[in-house]
Amino acid sequence: xxxxxxxxxxxxxxxxxxxxxxxxxxxxxxxxxxxxxxxxxxxxxxxxxxxxxxxxxxxxxxxxxxxxxxxxxxxxxxxxxxxxxxxxxxxxxxxxxxxxxxxxxxxxxxxxxxxxxxxxxxxxxxxxxxxxxxxxxxxxxxxxxxxxxxxxxxxxxxxxxxxxxxxxxxxxxxxxxxxxxxxxxxxxxxxxxxxxxxxxxxxxxxxxxxxxxxxxxxxxxxx
Amino acid sequence: xxxxxxxxxxxxxxxxxxxxxxxxxxxxxxxxxxxxxxxxxxxxxxxxxxxxxxxxxxxxxxxxxxxxxxxxxxxxxxxxxxxxxxxxxxxxxxxxxxxxxxxxxxxxxxxxxxxxxxxxxxxxxxxxxxxxxxxxxxxxxxxxxxxxxxx
Amino acid sequence: xxxxxxxxxxxxxxxxxxxxxxxxxxxxxxxxxxxxxxxxxxxxxxxxxxxxxxxxxxxxxxxxxxxxxxxxxxxxxxxxxxxxxxxxxxxxxxxxxxxxxxxxxxxxxxxxxxxxxxxxxxxxxxxxxxxxxxxxxxxxxxxxxxxxxxxxxxxxxxxxxxxxxxxxxxxxxxxxxxxxxxxxxxxxxxxxxxxxxxxxxxxxxxxxxxxxxxxxxxxxxxxxxxxxxxxxxxxxxxxxxxxxxxxxxxxxxxxxxxxxxxxxxxxxxxxxxxxxxxxxxxxxxxxxxxxxxxxxxxxxxxxxxxxxxxxxxxxxxxxxxxxxxxxxxxxxxxxxxxxxxxxxxxxxxxxxxxxxxxxxxxxxxxxxxxxxxxxxxxxxxxxxxxxxxxxxxxxxxxxxxxxxxxxxxxxxxxxxxxxxxxxxxxxxxxxxxxxxxxxxxxxxxxxxxxxxxxxxxxxxxxxxxxxxxxxxxxxxxxxxxxxxxxxxxxxxxxxxxxxxxxxxxxxxxxxxxxxxxxxxxxxxxxxxxxxxxxxxxxxxxxxxxxxxxxxxxxxxxxxxxxxxxxxxxxxxxxxxxxxxxxxxxxxxxxxxxxxxxxxxxxxxxxxxxx
Numbered sequence: 009x010x011x012x013x014x015x016x017x018x019x020x021x022x023x024x025x026x027x028x029x030x031x032x033x034x035x036x037x038x039x040x041x042x043x044x045x046x047x048x049x050x051x052x053x054x055x056x057x058x059x060x061x062x063x064x065x066x067x068x069x070x071x072x073x074x075x076x077x078x079x080x081x082x083x084x085x086x087x088x089x090x091x092x093x094x095x096x097x098x099x100x101x102x103x104x105x106x107x108x109x110x111x112x113x114x115x116x117x118x119x120x121x122x123x124x125x126x127x128x129x130x131x132x133x134x135x136x137x138x139x140x141x142x143x144x145x146x147x148x149x150x151x152x153x154x155x156x157x158x159x160x161x162x163x164x165x166x167x168x169x170x171x172x173x174x175x176x177x178x179x180x181x182x183x184x185x186x187x188x189x190x191x192x193x194x195x196x197x198x199x200x201x202x203x204x205x206x207x208x209x210x211x212x213x214x215x216x217x218x219x220x221x222x223x224x225x226x227x228x229x230x231x
Numbered sequence: 232x233x234x235x236x237x238x239x240x241x242x243x244x245x246x247x248x249x250x251x252x253x254x255x256x257x258x259x260x261x262x263x264x265x266x267x268x269x270x271x272x273x274x275x276x277x278x279x280x281x282x283x284x285x286x287x288x289x290x291x292x293x294x295x296x297x298x299x300x301x302x303x304x305x306x307x308x309x310x311x312x313x314x315x316x317x318x319x320x321x322x323x324x325x326x327x328x329x330x331x332x333x334x335x336x337x338x339x340x341x342x343x344x345x346x347x348x349x350x351x352x353x354x355x356x357x358x359x360x361x362x363x364x365x366x367x368x369x370x371x372x373x374x375x376x377x378x379x380x381x382x
Numbered sequence: 383x384x385x386x387x388x389x390x391x392x393x394x395x396x397x398x399x400x401x402x403x404x405x406x407x408x409x410x411x412x413x414x415x416x417x418x419x420x421x422x423x424x425x426x427x428x429x430x431x432x433x434x435x436x437x438x439x440x441x442x443x444x445x446x447x448x449x450x451x452x453x454x455x456x457x458x459x460x461x462x463x464x465x466x467x468x469x470x471x472x473x474x475x476x477x478x479x480x481x482x483x484x485x486x487x488x489x490x491x492x493x494x495x496x497x498x499x500x501x502x503x504x505x506x507x508x509x510x511x512x513x514x515x516x517x518x519x520x521x522x523x524x525x526x527x528x529x530x531x532x533x534x535x536x537x538x539x540x541x542x543x544x545x546x547x548x549x550x551x552x553x554x555x556x557x558x559x560x561x562x563x564x565x566x567x568x569x570x571x572x573x574x575x576x577x578x579x580x581x582x583x584x585x586x587x588x589x590x591x592x593x594x595x596x597x598x599x600x601x602x603x604x605x606x607x608x609x610x611x612x613x614x615x616x617x618x619x620x621x622x623x624x625x626x627x628x629x630x631x632x633x634x635x636x637x638x639x640x641x642x643x644x645x646x647x648x649x650x651x652x653x654x655x656x657x658x659x660x661x662x663x664x665x666x667x668x669x670x671x672x673x674x675x676x677x678x679x680x681x682x683x684x685x686x687x688x689x690x691x692x693x694x695x696x697x698x699x700x701x702x703x704x705x706x707x708x709x710x711x712x713x714x715x716x717x718x719x720x721x722x723x724x725x726x727x728x729x730x731x732x733x734x735x736x737x738x739x740x741x742x743x744x745x746x747x748x749x750x751x752x753x754x755x756x757x758x759x760x761x762x763x764x765x766x767x768x769x770x771x772x773x774x775x776x777x778x779x780x781x782x783x784x785x786x787x788x789x790x791x792x793x794x795x796x797x798x799x800x801x802x803x804x805x806x807x808x809x810x811x812x813x814x815x816x817x818x819x820x821x822x823x824x825x826x827x828x829x830x831x832x833x834x835x836x837x838x839x840x841x842x843x844x845x846x847x848x849x850x851x852x853x854x855x856x857x858x859x860x861x862x863x864x865x866x867x868x869x870x871x872x873x874x875x876x877x878x879x880x881x882x883x884x885x886x887x888x889x890x891x892x893x894x895x896x897x898x899x900x901x902x903x904x905x906x907x908x909x910x911x912x913x914x915x916x917x918x919x920x921x922x923x924x925x926x927x928x929x930x931x932x933x934x935x936x937x938x939x940x941x942x943x944x945x946x947x948x949x950x951x952x953x954x955x956x957x958x959x960x961x962x963x964x965x966x967x968x969x970x971x972x973x974x975x976x977x978x979x980x981x982x983x984x985x986x987x988x989x990x991x992x
Contacts, residue, residue: 019315022516022961023606027318031521031598037322038594042628048329049636049681052336053674057651059340060671062348062358068278083274087267094263101256101308109249148648159362161669166649170640208310215308219301226297230274231290325629328728335732335744336677342741343671354655 036209040216043178047220050174051227054167063154065164067229070152075135086229089132090221096125097218100186104211107204112193115204119190122214126183133176137169145169168228175224178217185210259307263300270296421531423523424951428530429509430843433836435537436501437917443492448910450485453477455903457885471549480569482884483552487570488544490555491578495585496540498690498828500533503627504588506693506835507596507620509843513942514614516605516959518952521598525591532588536581543577551578554882556683559652559675563644566661576645579638586631593624593631600624605941607961611717612978614940614965615710618717619696622724623689630685630728637678644670651675673739680731687824688727691791692720694831695762698784700965701838702766704938705781706773707974709966712765719758726755736804737811745804752802759795763788774969778936779853780838786861787830793865794823797872812882815875818868826864833857833916840920841935845948846927852919856912863909870898939977940965 019026027034058064068082075085099121106114144151150165189210198204273293280286306312311319348355422428452461453476460475471481508526512519520526543550552570553562557578565572600621604613640651652675653667703710710716733752736745766788775781797819800806810816833856840848879892886892886899934943941961945953959979967976971987 019317020609021606022604022608022612025602026610027315027321027601029314029318031602034598034602035521035525035594037318038597038628039590041322041325042590042594042632044326045629046632046636048332049633049678050640052333053636053640053651053678055333056336056340056674056677057669057671059337060343060347060674061669062344062355066278068274082278083271087271090267091264094260094267097304097308098256098260102253104310105249105252105256147643148650153362157361158358159360162648162650162667163669166643166647166651170643170649174639212309215304218308219304222297222300222304226270226293230270230277230293325625328629331729332681335747336674339673339677339732339741339744340671342744343673343739346739346741351655 030205032209033205033212036212040212043216044220047171047174047223050167050171051223054171054227057163057167061161061163063156063158063160065150065152065160066155067231069155070140070164071136071229073139075139083229085132085136086225089129089136090225092125092129092132093218093221096122096129097215099125100211100214104204104208107198107207110199110204112196112199115193115198115207116190119186119193119207123183123186123190126179126186126214130176130179130183133172133179137172140165140168171224172228175217175220178220182210182214182217185213255307259303263303266296266300266303421527423519423527425508425512425520425523425526426843426949426951426953428526429505429507431530432500432504432508432533433843435534436497436505437920439492439496439501439537441914441917443489443497444910444913446485446489446492448907449477450482450489451903451906453482453884455900455906457887477884479884480549480552483554483568483882484549484570484574486882487552487554487557488540488550491540491551491582493825494555494686494690495582496533496537498824498832499627499686500585500588502828502832503620503623503689503693504530504533504592506616506697506832506839507592507624509839510616510942511596511599511620512603513842513945513949513953514617514940514965515600515603516608516941516961517599517603518954518958520595521603522595526595529588529591529595532584532591536584536588539577539581539584543574543581546573546577548572548574550574556676556679557641558679559641559644559672560656563641563652564656564658564665565645566658568660576642579642579645583635583638586635589627589631593627596620596624597628605958605961608941608978611714612961612964614696615699615713615716615720616693616696618720619692619694619699622720623692626685626689626692626724626727630682630689633678634682637675637682640678641675673735676735676738677732680734681728683734684731685727687820688723690824690828691831692723694787694828694835695720697835697838698766698787698831699769700938700940701780701784701834702769703966703968704838704936705776705778705784706770707776707968708769708773709968709970710765711768711771712761713964713966715761716765719761722758723755726751726758730755733802733804733807736807742804749802749804753799755802756795756799759791763792763795778837779848779850779857780834780836782854782857783830783834783837786857787827787834789861790822790827790830790864794819794821794827798823809878810875812880813875814871814879814881817881818871818875821871822864822868826868830860833860836920838936839942840923841930842942842945844924844927845930846923847930847935848923848927849919852915856916856919859912860909863905863912866905867902867909870902874898934977937975939967939975941978944977944979 019028025031025034071086072082073079073085074081077084099118103115103118103122106112106118140146145165145168147166147169148162150160150162152160152164154160189207192198192206193204198206270293273289273296277286277289280289311322348358418424419427422431449464452464461472462475464472464477465475468481471478471484477485508520511517540550548569550570551557551562551574552568553575557575561567562571562575565575600613600617604610640649643649644651644653650667650670652672653665653670654672656665656667657663658665699710699716730748730752732740732744732748736748740748770785797815801810801816801819837848837853840846874895877892877895879886879895886895930947933945933947936943941959944959946955961978962981963976963978965978967978968974970976
């Protein structure tokens with residue numbers, strides 16, 4: 009049987025993980041795939057409805073306000089939100105890397121930054137939702153006209169609030185997870201365990217939230 | 232012990248050069264920011280373009296940039312690029328299902344529009360009529376104060 | 383690494399089993415009734431919880447079919463006892479239309495999801511995966527427990543929906559809008575529909591937690607030597623089932639969330655141009671598409687039928703090989719065809735929508751993809767037949783049901799080729815032909831596979847045998863009965879008899895089927911009664927059955943038979959055995975069988991040789 013093939017690592021022969029990862033990380037990846045299909049279904053539904061409509065509102069007319077600066081500034085606010093999320097993703101990577109190096113201080117610092125980023129993003133979203141609500145937009149109510157000046161169905165706002173809401177819910181749970189990770193780190197749970205792999209999984213989730221935003225940002229605000 | 236060995240086997244893989252990976256993260260951050268800026272520029276530009284084909288082209292470019300961003304996030308931030316090839320495959324290959332998922336749904340959405348325009352002329356006529364004032368949806372009527380958003 | 387942490391399923395690094403559950407080697411924690419039977423984290427106990435819940439659901443779901451068959455078989459008679467039990471739903475002893483729709487809806491929902499998904503996959507994935515791959519338990523026993531309790535919560539909600547005043551959901555198990563989206567549209571679209579949707583959402587969570595666990599257990603927790611090409615086909619089947627679940631259920635969840643918004647938030651995702659007769663009002667909803675819901679639903683709905691049938695394909699392969707005393711024919715072909723089925727499952731969903739407004743050109747692409755499924759299915763059927771060919775068959779109850787499965791799968795699969803053609807579908811859609819097709823190919827077949835598995839692994843589950851005489855009666859009456867019920871429905875379908883109709887007496891053209899309908903109803907009642915006999919056998923044997931006295935009663939090769947007769951939490955006392963060969967060394971080198979744990983000797987013929 010296993011006589012003369014020592015050169016190559018036999019990943020699949022049993023007794024070890026074929027991917028060299030612990031089961032928790034594997035589960036997290038596959039959970040994220042599953043979640044990707046949830047978001048995918050939402051976004052594809054959005055696309056389908058948009059393709060079934062004769063016209064659609066123009067994002068540059070809908071999203072053009074900035075707190076404190078008034079309106080007429082298309083894409084500005086969402087750019088801010090996007091960069092907040094990207095930066096919080098970066099700090100999360102740094103937290104994960106610090107975890108690998110068993111550098112507790114750096115883990116704590118970067119986790120706190122990530123949490124702040126997450127909260128900042130949620131606040132931006134809250135402002136944007138409130139602003140749109142005051143303009144008369146909500147589930148089942150759409151004050152915006154189509155790009156060609158015709159009356160729009162309510163589905164633009166329906167999808168907007170549903171999908172950004174679902175994304176916001178993910179950001180929110182990501183923040184909660186990160187706060188739990190922070191508390192565990194401060195209590196030296198990972199130090200005692202001898203590794204910070206849990207942070208890595210939280211990180212995967214957080215990056216996924218960022219990933220989804222890339223798609224949400226594009227389909228709602230850009231195209 | 233067997234498991235201790237196992238434990239090292241799983242973790243040793245992560246003993247990497249921290250400085251090098253920090254550089255990698257910074258590089259990816261810059262790339263992501265640049266792509267985002269390009270996307271935003273294109274988004275702005277879209278406001279001033281009228282040609283239908285050209286608009287679609289720009290939108291196509293934005294979608295390609297979106298996929299590029301997704302690639303960088305998954306490959307570097309989520310570290311997938313540094314996993315074993317087989318694991319990458321188990322994640323990337325199922326995502327190919329999205330291709331047919333997307334194509335079939337959008338194609339049928341488009342077909343629904345055409346069928347409706349063909350067989351429901353009233354709907355078509357309505358959808359081509361310019362609206363005077365902001366329309367209200369099905370929900371409760373709100374006194375939408377226009378903040379210059381709908382002009 | 384503290385053991386407490388491990389026990390609570392939060393251990394981080396350990397990928398194998400030894401440390402994971404090593405409390406079981408030494409001291410045993412004192413187990414209370416609650417930790418042992420209720421909030422158990424032992425995969426075997428969780429499997430039994432799924433099984434018993436599934437059996438209860440099967441009885442409920444089966445009873446629904448008996449009730450509506452009473453109506454279909456005896457449309458002109460009244461049954462006063464029904465009014466006694468059901469009250470206003472059977473006023474005057476006749477099933478009321480609203481209740482009839484509720485019955486068929488719940489029959490479908492319960493059997494498809496609660497019995498043949500959770501009851502089947504939940505039972506056998508939990509029970510067999512750790513035992514057959516050589517693991518002490520699932521990757522995360524805690525999540526496994528949660529998975530069951532989400533299923534339980536879903537069950538409680540679904541049961542409670544049966545008792546609300548306006549009745550349970552009654553828009554069909556597919557719950558198409560606008561009927562399901564508008565509370566005013568029917569009684570069954572009121573609170574019953576909400577409970578249905580929430581229950582199904584919890585069900586999706588159950589499925590997700592379970593499937594993630596199954597996948598990572600199969601990938602990460604195999605014992606030494608158990609390469610993926612050595613695992614029994616059951617494991618492959620359960621693996622693909624879990625993959626299907628992980629990728630398709632979330633799409634259903636999205637569809638349901640949008641539907642909930644349509645119901646309660648005034649959105650129009652699925653709604654457009656509606657005039658509601660019951661309120662005499664035109665609805666303001668504009669711009670939605672009911673076809674979108676159908677796409678989302680069937681993107682799960684089609685993989686769902688493979689989620690139902692794949693596990694039984696695996697179970698049947700193993701039961702058949704062990705009882706034919708022959709290696710399974712074409713192991714790799716079996717794996718490859720299951721993989722092909724798994725991929726195709728995601729590409730063919732719209733063949734359920736050929737006549738609902740789907741673009742006809744797109745429909746023709748779906749026809750092509752659909753017909754491709756015949757290839758892997760046929761490969762599997764031929765492989766089973768070739769496994770039986772010149773085998774030394776032992777007609778145990780498990781084996782009989784396995785053979786019955788193949789018979790059913792062929793009969794039902796062939797009519798699938800008819801229905802896969804969009805042109806034929808213009809005539810056949812929504813008729814009894816469809817009913818006959820999917821009941822045979824996924825309903826009855828899956829039940830046969832499940833029975834095969836239950837009879838075969840019952841000794842491992844409870845350390846006792848089931849009664850054989852009752853089992854043989856169960857098998858023959860179920861087999862003959864199933865054909866008698868569903869075979870005639872094909873002819874009804876050809877004649878154009880539509881499904882989901884309460885009463886056909888208004889159609890002169892369908893009067894000829896009056897006797898046939900009565901006949902089908904009588905057989906249904908008999909077959910249902912025989913299933914109760916099985917339930918009796920099951921519970922009686924659990925406590926009073928003949929005791930298993932040897933570790934390996936079926937002389938099988940796989941790992942689960944190397945555990946003690948009543949394995950504790952942790953499965954093996956001492957080390958987990960190492961595996962040296964594939965799972966199908968039957969009749970090799972003149973030996974009846976060689977267990978997977980036996981090292982390959984120098985003089986032995988090469989692996990797979992027969």
